[in-house]
Amino acid sequence: MFDTTNIITCAFLFISLNFEVFLLITYFENRLEIKKEENFVALGIKKYPAVTIIVPCWNEQFTVSKTIHSLLSLDYPKNKLKIMVVNDGSTDGTWEVVQKFKNNPQVELHKKENGGKYTALNYGLSKLSTDLVGCLDADSYVHKDALRQIIPYFQDKEIMAVAPSIKLWKPKTILELLQKVEYGFGIFTRKMFHYMQAVYITPGPFSIFRKEVFEKLGPYRHAHNTEDIEIALRMQKNNYKIAHAHNALVYTVPPKTIRKLLKQRIRWSHGFIKNATDYRYMFFKKQYGNLGMIILPMASISVVSVLFVSVVSIFNMLKSMINEFIKIQTVGFNLNWSSFNFDWFYINTEIIAIIGIIIAIGTITMILMSKRMSEGKFDIGMDLVYYLALYMFIAPLWIGKAAYNAIFSIKTSWR
């Protein structure tokens, strides 16, 4: 009745279900907290602290102005917000484009030799004069309330960084709608990680840090092109608290083609695998809390399980498609609806099918809750349909390639 593939699939399903249950328990434990937090943030604060936002740019002549404009329109006291544009040796017209901001008292322009995003950030950090600092990639835009949503969290002296919620900029195509669900789901899980004190990414776009993080823990590192994972892991390792301001919205422009999407995701997955390997001593150590005990191990297992389950399912699907093809080839195509009778006997009642359905229901529940959290509505749209139907086929592509690159030490590039 059971072969090895089934046993491994069942083991992965058990682990995934366990994690899903863990996330849902966390949600039900903290669902009142979410409302409390929103009310607390809505109160605002008396004295807004000064913040610097670094905009590292390398060949972003078409998007950089819009990014800077979105920062200038932030609802925040003008004299408390400084924008530091760091041109990382662009070879296009970026430097000329940003010159139009040179007389703006809020904007500072810097240029340096090309050295990669993390060097541009570190350059900005070295010129820093405020206690709070963040960064915004030149392909992202902030909602005007984003900073006001983030700053109140810093009233807690222990919170050293606050991550925002990332959304897609005007998703339209199937590929973008699919990612929209994924980002929405990301908002939900990050909020749950916030309650578990286990946020392990401070996303490049608009995470805000206390300056002392970099003073005490050192500057950004190359970190396999994912410095936003590395700095968060380094902070977690030193027991620095990271919060997630779920209503602080940042919009990022989705990759336009499947190739660009794959490239971006390969970089992310590869960065996660490599950084998790660098910080592997945190795994299953109680002193690192939920991050060490469940989040990092689960995130790592999911790399293997997504690959395994998808490959097995795709293989089975191909097999039945081939069978169907042989059948049509042998006896022709004959769709005989009159002979079709519903018989419960032919419903799949294997354990894997039942558990698979339970996990899918759990996932849909979480996606709906994340929608309510990030959009204030609770509906099932085409985006969810695309996500459920297609994600399984696309995700293994980048996870597989990233795992391959990590194992054979192939470097990923930014673009």
Added chain:
Amino acid sequence: MEPKKINSKKYLYSFLITVIIFSTAIFLSNYFGQKKLDEIRNIQDKISIDILSSETQFSLLEESLCKDLGTGTLSTELANLENKLAYTENERGVNDPEVQTLKQYYSLLEIKDYLLMNKISDKCKKTPLSIIYFYSNNDCGDCEKEGYVLTRLRETYPELRIYSFDYNLNISAVKTLISINKVENKLPALIIKDKIYYGFQSIEDLEKAVPELQILKEAQNASSTTATSTKK
């Protein structure tokens, strides 16, 4: 900074909930699996009763007219049983002991049905319309294709009785059937009107081998045209 704490209770609860969900799923899966086996057994019992009833009817009416003893008295459940058995074999695996037992019983029922049909045809001077099919689950590339062909034939000609046997099934009645017909281990193998055909046979091949099918087809077409014309 304070070191982080973990809530061990939450880990325990989430684990327990997962175990409960998993156990429920295993229980449900077994429950439905048993239900399916029960259904197969029920069909087998029904067929067994049908055969016994036909045999008894046959003995009682030894001297009577053939119109009381058409092939219509034979069980109509064989195809349904075979489909469900094939599905179960696929789901539970060929080596499942329950599947093995059910297949043995099914093969015996098929042989009994075959004998009874021959007897009736003999008495009523009719050509028995039957195909005996030997297949194997291993090393038989064409068996799957032959299966599709026979399923389609059965759908097209419900009067045609198809008896399929696993060549390697460990049951003496099937072994006897193989030896009296001298069927070699070259599968798929079909017996049509005492003649053995080895290798893949397409729908057209079989329609040629059983010319009566053509007559049946014409009769069917005629009746469907009358049906539609009466509707008008």
